[in-house]
Amino acid sequence: MTSLFERLKSDAAADWDAYVRHPFVLGLGDGTLSRPSFQHYLVQDYLFLIEFARAYAIGVYKAPNALEMRKASAGMHAILDETSLHLKLCAEWGLSQEAVESTAEARATIAYTRFVQEAGLRGDMLDLVVALSPCVVGYAEIGTDLAAAGTGLDGANPYAAWIREYAGEGYQGVAEASLAQIDRLAALYLTQARYPRLLEIFRQAVRLEADFWQMGLDLAD
């Protein structure tokens, strides 16, 4: 049986490709992305991750059993740990944690994080993990692709540390846990009648991911 995630990804293939092969991603891969775009993105991504961790906390609340509660809690901690990369890079640019935390959220950051939180608040844990999945699984796919591309981990690429983080074992493990979690919750909750709504949640989240890259490119606030 194909996993629910694979089915969603293939039914939203055009939107998925626009996300994982966005010009921002290609620029990370070959090192041509402008430094201001990357910095703008990374500060917003820190703010994104804090709200995303809160979405996992909704998962803790919505968990149907203790196993899922533990997994959601572990996911929340993994997302909070991911912010170390952000704070380390920001510190290298002279930006303190206080400066990052006092930056206003961009509209793209608000749109994506509140969309995911609302999907979880309104629905059950399956709706929530479907809304969360493009984030974790998509970045793992992007990290692997860029690391394999030749220019990605080249010493000359200023974004090699970023690529290494998402291509690394730690993050790949977070993505695998997320896929396993979707399959466990699908076994509990998925019915044929629910699929169209789940696909809509997934597709919207994927489109919001692409908008997030675009916000970085455009330096949009």
Ligand SMILES: Cc1ncc(CO)c(N)n1
């Ligand atoms: C916008 C966004 N999506 C996914 C990830 C991966 O955790 C991230 N850091 N930021």
